[in-house]
Amino acid sequence: MPIEIAMLFAWMLLIxxxxxxxxxxxxxxxxxxxxxxxxxxxQLAPQVGQVHRFFNKAISGEAPAYALYCTVAxxxxxVLLSKGAHPIIAIPxxxxxxxxxxxxxxxxxxxxxxxxxxxxxxxxxxxxLYGHIMPIATHGFMATLCITAIAYIQSNxxxxxxxxxxxxxxxxxxxxxxxxxxxxxxxxxxxxxxYGTEREFQDRPFGEGKRVVYHGKITRYADCxxxxxxxxAAFCAKxxxxxxxxxxxxxxxxxxxxxxxxxxxxxxxxxxEAAAGDxxxxxxxxxxxxxxxxxxxxxxxxxxxARKRYGTFVGE
Amino acid sequence: xxxxxxPVVEEEKAEGFTIPPDVKQLGIIAGxxxxxxxxxxxxxxxxxxxxxxxxxxxxxDSVRKTSKYGLGTGVPSIGVLAMGYGIVGALxxxxxxxxxxxxxxxxxxxxxxxxxxxxxxxxxxxVSGVLSNHEKIIGMKIPKLEQGMTELxxxxxxxxxxxxxxxxxxxxxxxxxxxAISNGLIAVMFILSCMAMFHPYxxxxxxxxxxxxxxxxxxxxxxxxxxxxxxVVAAVATTTWGVSGVVDGVLLVIxxxxxxxxxxxxxVRMCFEEAYSTVGTGMIKxxx
Amino acid sequence: MDPILILVCVILGGxxxxxxxxxxPVGGAPAAMGTATGxxxxxxxxxxxxxxxxxxxxxxxxxxxxxxxxxSLSGSVGSWLMMGVTMLVANVIYVFGTGIVPVSGRVxxxxxxxxxxxxxxxxxxxxxxxxxxxxxxxxxxxxxxxxGGAIMYFGLLNYAHFEETMAGIAAMGIFVANAIIAxxxxxGTIEGFQDPKFKRxxxxxxxxxxxxxxxxxxxxxxxxxxxxxx
Numbered sequence: 001m002p003i004e005i006a007m008l009f010a011w012m013l014l015i016x017x018x019x020x021x022x023x024x025x026x027x028x029x030x031x032x033x034x035x036x037x038x039x040x041x042x043q044l045a046p047q048v049g050q051v052h053r054f055f056n057k058a059i060s061g062e063a064p065a066y067a068l069y070c071t072v073a074x075x076x077x078x079v080l081l082s083k084g085a086h087p088i089i090a091i092p093x094x095x096x097x098x099x100x101x102x103x104x105x106x107x108x109x110x111x112x113x114x115x116x117x118x119x120x121x122x123x124x125x126x127x128x129l130y131g132h133i134m135p136i137a138t139h140g141f142m143a144t145l146c147i148t149a150i151a152y153i154q155s156n157x158x159x160x161x162x163x164x165x166x167x168x169x170x171x172x173x174x175x176x177x178x179x180x181x182x183x184x185x186x187x188x189x190x191x192x193x194x195y196g197t198e199r200e201f202q203d204r205p206f207g208e209g210k211r212v213v214y215h216g217k218i219t220r221y222a223d224c225x226x227x228x229x230x231x232x233a234a235f236c237a238k239x240x241x242x243x244x245x246x247x248x249x250x251x252x253x254x255x256x257x258x259x260x261x262x263x264x265x266x267x268x269x270x271x272x273e274a275a276a277g278d279x280x281x282x283x284x285x286x287x288x289x290x291x292x293x294x295x296x297x298x299x300x301x302x303x304x305x306a307r308k309r310y311g312t313f314v315g316e
Numbered sequence: 317x318x319x320x321x322x323p324v325v326e327e328e329k330a331e332g333f334t335i336p337p338d339v340k341q342l343g344i345i346a347g348x349x350x351x352x353x354x355x356x357x358x359x360x361x362x363x364x365x366x367x368x369x370x371x372x373x374x375x376x377d378s379v380r381k382t383s384k385y386g387l388g389t390g391v392p393s394i395g396v397l398a399m400g401y402g403i404v405g406a407l408x409x410x411x412x413x414x415x416x417x418x419x420x421x422x423x424x425x426x427x428x429x430x431x432x433x434x435x436x437x438x439x440x441x442x443v444s445g446v447l448s449n450h451e452k453i454i455g456m457k458i459p460k461l462e463q464g465m466t467e468l469x470x471x472x473x474x475x476x477x478x479x480x481x482x483x484x485x486x487x488x489x490x491x492x493x494x495x496a497i498s499n500g501l502i503a504v505m506f507i508l509s510c511m512a513m514f515h516p517y518x519x520x521x522x523x524x525x526x527x528x529x530x531x532x533x534x535x536x537x538x539x540x541x542x543x544x545x546x547x548v549v550a551a552v553a554t555t556t557w558g559v560s561g562v563v564d565g566v567l568l569v570i571x572x573x574x575x576x577x578x579x580x581x582x583x584v585r586m587c588f589e590e591a592y593s594t595v596g597t598g599m600i601k602x603x604x
Numbered sequence: 605m606d607p608i609l610i611l612v613c614v615i616l617g618g619x620x621x622x623x624x625x626x627x628x629p630v631g632g633a634p635a636a637m638g639t640a641t642g643x644x645x646x647x648x649x650x651x652x653x654x655x656x657x658x659x660x661x662x663x664x665x666x667x668x669x670x671x672x673x674x675x676s677l678s679g680s681v682g683s684w685l686m687m688g689v690t691m692l693v694a695n696v697i698y699v700f701g702t703g704i705v706p707v708s709g710r711v712x713x714x715x716x717x718x719x720x721x722x723x724x725x726x727x728x729x730x731x732x733x734x735x736x737x738x739x740x741x742x743x744x745x746x747x748x749x750x751x752g753g754a755i756m757y758f759g760l761l762n763y764a765h766f767e768e769t770m771a772g773i774a775a776m777g778i779f780v781a782n783a784i785i786a787x788x789x790x791x792g793t794i795e796g797f798q799d800p801k802f803k804r805x806x807x808x809x810x811x812x813x814x815x816x817x818x819x820x821x822x823x824x825x826x827x828x829x830x831x832x833x834x
Contacts, residue, residue, distance in 0.1 A: 037636035037644050043522075051601045060392035060511070060518055063649040068507045072544060075504045079551040101540060104580065105511070108533055109519040111587040115529070116522025118592045127597040169663055169768035171500030177507065178656045178772075182686070185653025189645040190694045196636030196644065197702045207703030209638035209729035226600055239701050247693040254685045255661055259678075268668060277668035281678055284665065288681035292743060295688040299695060299739045300717070303706050306699045312723040388792040389632075389784070393648050397784045400777035407774060408822050411830035418831070436825075440818045444785060447811040454789045454807055489830045497770045506773065 004270050007161035012256045015150050019183075019252040022146030024245030026066060026183050027191030029139035031199075031240070032233040033057035033106055033132055035065065036188040038196030043113065044216035046120035052220050053125055055132040055229040056113045059105045063184035067177050068105075069140060070147045073098030074176025077148055081172070087152055095145040099137045102144075106136055132229055139233070147183060150252075151175035165272045186248050194240025199232050208315055258287040339377055343467060346374035350474050355428045357481045358559055361549060361568040368478040369538040369575070375471035375513040376534040380527070382464035383517060387456070391521065394468065395514025397444075399506050401437050402472025409433025409477050414489035427487045434473045441469025472509070479505045482545050482568070483552075485560030501548060508544065512537040529586055536579035542572025606763050610827065611820040613759025614778060617752040618816025621779050622786035622808045624749025625651050626801075628687070629738035632793045634730065638702060641709050641731030641738060641795045643694055647787040650687075651749050652780055658682035658750030659772060662757055672758050679754020680747045687746035691734045698733040706733025711798045716740060731795070741796030753779050764823055765832040778819045782812045 029035075034042045035057045042054045059065040077094030081087065107129070114124050151172050158166030168175060201210050202219045222231045262284030263269045268276040353359065353367030375398055383391045409430035416429040445465030448454045458464075481487055483505075484495040496502060516533035517525075550565025557563055588594040630650055631642030643650055662679030669675055698704045707724045708714065709731025714721060716737045725731060734742070756779060760771035789808035790801045826832070 037633040037646075040633040041637065049601075049603060053600055058518055058521065060514060061390065061646050061649045063645075063653055064392055064396065064507065064510060068511055071504045071507050075501065075544060075548065078500065079548060083551060104540065104576075105515065105519075105537075108515075108536065108580070108583060111584055111591070112519035112529070112533065113522055115587040115591040116520050116525045118524040118590065120523075121592050121601070123593040123595050123598065124588060124591045125595060125597055168660075169667055170660075170772055171498065171769050173500035173503045174769045174772060175500075175660075177500075177503035178660050181656045182653045185645060185649050186686075186690055189643040189650060189690050190697060192636045192644050193638070193694060193697045194701045197638040197698075197704070201637070209704060209726040209732035211726060211728035212639060213728060215637070215639070220600060240697060243693050243697055243701075247689050251657065251686050251689050254689070255657065255682055258681075259661060259664055263668075272668070274668070278671055278674060281665050281669040281671070281674040284661075285674070285677050285681050288678075288685055292681070292684045292688045295692050296740060296743060299692055299734070300736055302692070302695055302699060303719075303733075303736055306705045307719065307724060310703065310705050310724075313726055315726070387788065389646055389648060389787045390792070393646070393784045393787060396648070397781050400779075400781040400784075403774060403777035404819055404822050407770075407826045408829075411826040411828075414831070415829040436822060440815065440822070443818060444781070444811070444815050447814060448785060448788050453811055454785070456788055493767060493770065497773070498767045500769050502769070502773050506777075 002270050004162045005264060008157070008166070008260060008269070011153055011157055011161055012260060015153055015256065016249050016253045018146040018150050020245045020249030022143045022150070023183050023187055023248030024241045025139050025142035025146070026062070026187040027244035028233050028237055028241045029136060029143060030062055030187055030191065031195045031236045032139055032229050033136040034229055035059060036062045037192050038200055041196070041200055041216060041218050045218050046117045046122040048216040050217060050220060051122050052218065053128050053226050053228050055128060056110050057106050057136070058109045058113050061184065062188040063181050065105070066143070066184035066187070067180035069098040069102045069144045070151070070176040070180030071173055072101050073144045073148045074151050074173040077152065078172045091148050091152055092145060094148050095141055098144045098148070099141045102140045103133055103137050106133065128228060135230055135233065143183065147179050148176055150179055163270065163272070183248055186251070187244055190247050191236065191240045191244035194236050194243070195232060199235050205315060207310065208313065254288065254291055258284045258291070261287060339381060342377055343374055346370040347470065347474070350478065351431060351434070354430060354474060354477055354481065355425070357427050357485065357487050361482045361546070361560060361564045362571045364478050364482050365542045365568055365571060368475055368482070368542070369535055371471050371475040371478060372509060372512040372538045373531060373534050375468055375475065376516050376531065378464045378467040378471065379513050380517045380530060382458055382461055385458045391518040392514045395510045398468035398472040398513055399476070399510045401441060401469040402476040402509070403502070403506060405433045405437030405469060405473030406476035406480060408436055409473060410480065410487050410489045410492050413487045417488060430477050430487050433477070434470050437469040437473040438466045441466040475509050476505065479509070479545060483549060483560065495552065504544060508537070508541040512541060529583065529590070532579050532583045532586070536576055536583060539572045539576030539579060543569050543576065546572055607824045609763045610759050610824055611817070613755050613763065614820035614823060615813060615816045617756030617759070617775065617779060618782040618812045618819070619809055620748045620752025621651065621655070621782040622812035623805070624745040624752060625783050625786035626790060626794060626805050626808065627741050627745025627748065627797060628794070629691070629734055629742045629796045630793055638698065638704050638732040639729050640793060641707070642734065642793065643691060643742070647790065647792060647794070648780065648783050651783045654683040654686045654746050655749055655753035655779055656776070657686040659753050659757055659775065662754035663768065663772060666758060666761060670762070672755065675758045676751050676755040679757070680751035683746040683750025683753070684743055687742050691739050691742055695734050704732050706735045707731050708735045708737060708795060708798065710795050710800065711737070715798055737798055738796040741798070760823065764827045774823070778816065781819070782816060785811050785815060
């Protein structure tokens, strides 16, 4: 295998690793500052009389929010790169600026939402406000850094692996935007379940959907003292976070891998022969379809196993 | 407001900090001023930024009055819709400008053609408002949704065009394409303007939401947008002075930072004062 | 440039976006508490994320293939993989993290696998997890939605001669507007094609068709006035 192709696959694997880290930290960040769908319960709690010490970080859904931080980071990195800065410097600085924006939005969201609940007697706890800013910023920094690095590598993939024709056609900020949207959509659709269904209602029966009557009555006490959002990250880091990271990593792996395999098998690489382009695309599509069908079967098996093992509903 | 259905919250009478124009006046004032600023791309970036802030505040106000009734998909969707339309409208706007320039030469009033894009997008917004509100079609039953979506389409387009004008220093198709679109800057413009429109109402959502407080967040986010745009303008500038030169960018950064700081501090102070109570720390209320 | 082809691509993209939104199993906020069937996020966000993932692959493929069908199918397979992995891992978390059996709340018997649903459902809940019927419905929805996004990108890139990033962002803008209108039609949550709300589909298709037509006309206007040629 020529060295260019080996480098191409190596860079792809690096992207997959970064994606894994990015989405795991994205999910943990959305737990450490309650965001997205489970936040509806944090929002509802004071209305049913349950004053809490959670961080109400309501910055839209996670998808636009992460698109925002990653795009800001991408733009700043792009500006620095265009001024000749080394990517090792440019990408972290971009991510720091993205996180500064994140923190500003978090503060406005928390104080704004809490103030709008005046009639439910929910106070603003300053220690909750100040104490969560750094955990949010650090978790978010990891996610934004990795996404910006992915965007940088993909927009220069060809140049880095020695074949400039393979650079992605989109500009760096646009790629940061795309992956920001995707990482947010995945983080909110998988990782939130562990936080919303399990950790937020931990004093309710395990193994059943959380009934409508429980809504808003969240678990407000921790193992020791009053629960804040920081306790939740430690719990979700054991299952929900890694699973979410795995989701994004696997998606990026399949997406890039099937395209590269198509190119390789159709002999489009290493000389970018235009005649082989169509068959490369066909192989990529077929590989993707096969993986998808395998996942449908996987879901059938998983659901059947759960039905057999857990049985019908036995509670009241 | 007397329309039935939905939790209609009566406008609270202003207490403490107020912003003079009411919903209707603000739309007209902001729309006219930002449209006038839009016609002159030769103005310094700071003045265009004022127009941008007005356009975004107008959009935020429309988001607020439509999503007050509950959209079913959360507040953010309608802000994203506005900027999705804004991108298409802005492209039409700059294409119109370049057509006028090629026909009558580079006259001072050629950029006024960009307003054609704003009006066309207003029409698309109106059609989508009618479609989503009409009983026989989607039937969302939100009072004045038609008007809201029209305003959102127009505000989104004006905001997008003003950002093009700030970054590229012109509304000519090729210049904008080169300096603001093909390098991906349009992505940050899109998402930050979305945020300036929907984040304020989303962040202040709750029974005790108050319009002045919500509005100040919009100005604050627009300030942040100005900082980012200023950095970009200063970095990609080809000249030191003049429209979209380095100095222009630096001034825009300073202006944005000041606007952001003033509004942020003011908003957080207002919240601390208006919240049920602001305590350093404390236990939660126990339930029997 | 060919105005008819641009219009067809944009309208097809918008209508397929709307159809895709109706097929995705999305439970919104209640799904994050295991109170509703579907993926625990907003319809627009999920469709948007899936379509963006597809758009990324489609734009890569568009650099080495000029075939409209291959580029669009690449995009649709990108979305299909994204949805597949997301729903599968969501189910893994439901089953192993919270001990819940995925079950539909709207039908008593799964129309595809014929598994009974009602006995497994928690009372006072509208289903939980992503049962097989919703999973398959979601996969089909992602396939269609991704195809819509990618064909719109291809039309803007090759028939309207937009520059790549411009085509990407414009396709995204039109796509998301249609997805939002479709999401309003279903009130934000749906379980898949077995959901009674799915019967409202024609209304959304008509609205999205009209809106995409208008957007397509505007794109043609941009091409004509801006003097874009290959």
